[in-house]
Amino acid sequence: MLGPVILAASRSDKMRRFVSAAPGTKQVVARFIAGETVDDVVPIVRDLSERGLEVTLDVVGEDITAVEQSYAARDAYLELIGRLKELGLGERAEMSVKLSMFGQSLENGHELALSNVRPVVEAAAEIGTTVTLDAEDHTTLDSMFAIHEELRKDFPQTGCVIQAYLFRTEEDARRLAANGSRVRIVKGAYKEPASVALQDKAEIDKAYVRIMKILMEGEGYPMIGSHDPRLVSIGQELARRAGRKLDEYEFQMLYGIRTEEQNRLAAEGHRMRVYTAYGTDWYGYFMRRLAEKPANLLFFVRSILTK
Ligand code: FAD
16 A cells, blocks of 8 residues: 555655655664765675675766756766676676656756666676666656667677566567567556556566566576575576576676575575665665665654654
8 A cells, every 4th residue: 555655755846855855764774775876886795796696886866957967877887887897797696777867857968868778788788797777657668668678789798687577578578688688577667557557466466477477488588586495496497397407597686685585596596686776866776675674664754763
């Protein structure tokens, strides 16, 4: 019940101001956001890597309102790539980007986002790594998939994300599996209407399994983005049945969530990538994490009240 309300609040400027200023917020945000600057996140990447984990780095931000912000987003990723070069982790440290942060929703947004993300993908390739395009709300996806296809002409390793809750996704999965893409499958984190998306959790889980099967049996590289223990073990079984070796798919989880499970999967020899978000514009990302688990909201409210 609470999830949709929190997701609606994640798009409200009034709530953004309230939550950002509330005492106690910082402490809760720190559980999910790995710091505000590149200097904060680099030691975390090093530590995760030393523990056998891989990372995908997200400079938080979305829904910008001015072109200059899209250039700033591009530059923030270029700065990050400069620092990743020093670490020499290659594809063990890749990046995730939200095209809305690269200007996708502004005037001529499709072209603007493509022109901003291309130099990031190029710079990533130069240091032996890659970029995955996150999936945002359903209205942005045709543009995201078109940008993904365009980038893959020169950089076939460019990945994208598909969301199990959307009716369109099985068809997207078949297309992407046939053309050999790197594809992250997730349940979906946005507030979507019943006209485009499943609303029932059990139905979303069933769709997730069908889509994992398509990806595992296909030609691409499946990335299983979930903390759900049932889906993780079904993913392992589907990979085994499809004859995939341990380096022919990977699991992904978010920084700060089910850390022991992340360590366990890595210790078993799985590729386990931690989606590590950092930056100052954390509001939207943070609110989606609250919406996913009511206990997070309780913890947040308690920490405000006790400050
Ligand atoms: P759930 O059924 O939600 O959770 C299973 C269990 O995991 C819960 O019972 C709980 O123990 C734990 N858990 C899950 N979420 C939380 C949380 N916030 N706090 C504490 N515990 C939690 N969504 C998009 O729409 N677009 C994207 O590009 C995208 N990228 C993602 C990348 C990665 C690597 C991951 C892991 C998720 C991403 N998501 C994205 C979010 C995703 O859509 C889900 O909202 C999120 O993963 C929760 O679903 P779940 O599969 O973990 O299952």
